[in-house]
Amino acid sequence: MKRWLRRWLRDPRLAFLTHASLWLRGTLHRGSRYHCPVCGAGLRAFVYKRGLLKTNPDGYCPRCDAKARHRRIWLWLEENTNLLKEELRLLEVAPWWALSRRFQSLPNVRFEGVDRERAGPNVTVVGDLVSLPLEEGSFDAALCIHVLEHVEDDLRALAELHRVVRPGGWALVSVPIRLDRDTHEDPSITDPAERQVAFGERSHVRWYGRDLADRLSAAGFEVELHLASAIPEETCQRFGLRRDENLFFCRKPA
Ligand SMILES: [Zn+2]
Numbered sequence: 255m256k257r258w259l260r261r262w263l264r265d266p267r268l269a270f271l272t273h274a275s276l277w278l279r280g281t282l283h284r285g286s287r288y289h290c291p292v293c294g295a296g297l298r299a300f301v302y303k304r305g306l307l308k309t310n311p312d313g314y315c316p317r318c319d320a321k322a323r324h325r326r327i328w329l330w331l332e333e334n335t336n337l338l339k340e341e342l343r344l345l346e347v348a349p350w351w352a353l354s355r356r357f358q359s360l361p362n363v364r365f366e367g368v369d370r371e372r373a374g375p376n377v378t379v380v381g382d383l384v385s386l387p388l389e390e391g392s393f394d395a396a397l398c399i400h401v402l403e404h405v406e407d408d409l410r411a412l413a414e415l416h417r418v419v420r421p422g423g424w425a426l427v428s429v430p431i432r433l434d435r436d437t438h439e440d441p442s443i444t445d446p447a448e449r450q451v452a453f454g455e456r457s458h459v460r461w462y463g464r465d466l467a468d469r470l471s472a473a474g475f476e477v478e479l480h481l482a483s484a485i486p487e488e489t490c491q492r493f494g495l496r497r498d499e500n501l502f503f504c505r506k507p508a
């Protein structure tokens with residue numbers, strides 16, 4: 255899709271078009287076999303990106319567009335954090351439509367979404383992760399979902415994430431990761447086609463490995479790794495989850 259057309263379609267004033275197309279797709283796939291925990295829809299299938307009818311067992315929610323990783327993260331947050339229990343100032347970096355809409359609907363959450371451009375109604379602050387225009391300690395919690403692999407100076411980005419979370423607060427970080435090896439990065443690889451081969455996508459600058467935990471600790475967080483392999487099989491099937499969405503739960507010491 256042409257860049258200008260993509261930008262035009264992401265104009266917040268055209269959000270009603272997204273609502274309408276998701277309503278249509280969600281209605282076509284209404285059912286009871288699967289469940290999307292993000293929007294609460296009962297579904298007969300998950301679907302491919304931009305697909306209307308083609309189904310995919312761990313694809314997008316046809317009703318809210320949540321990916322498998324967003325369903326995994328919602329379920330985990332619901333079960334393991336204070337997200338639904340306390341007044342919370344929550345920051346999402348590069349907010350995803352489905353998750354951020356759900357956060358914005360929670361009466362106990364004051365939500366801010368930060369991105370480099372105002373790409374939709376869920377972006378409330380324009381800024382770069384390596385230099386956030388936000389006050390120190392101004393959030394109880396932050397989410398950074400599949401962002402760091404696009405950021406050249408990820409250590410600076412993590413320092414910023416740590417800075418804006420209050421002492422005693424937390425951040426949830428997820429990235430594409432291979433836990434059987436160390437991070438692979440090479441700043442000399444700048445060509446998008448070469449990055450695709452080396453790091454899995456044209457806009458990725460590294461492929462993280464098990465040492466991500468050390469980078470998070472170096473930023474000042476206490477780190478827990480929650481493995482997707484520990485999710486029961488029936489949960490994976492019911493909610494359309496994947497086995498590679500490992501989560502790093504990072505607490506800023508009080
Ligand atoms: Zn959904």
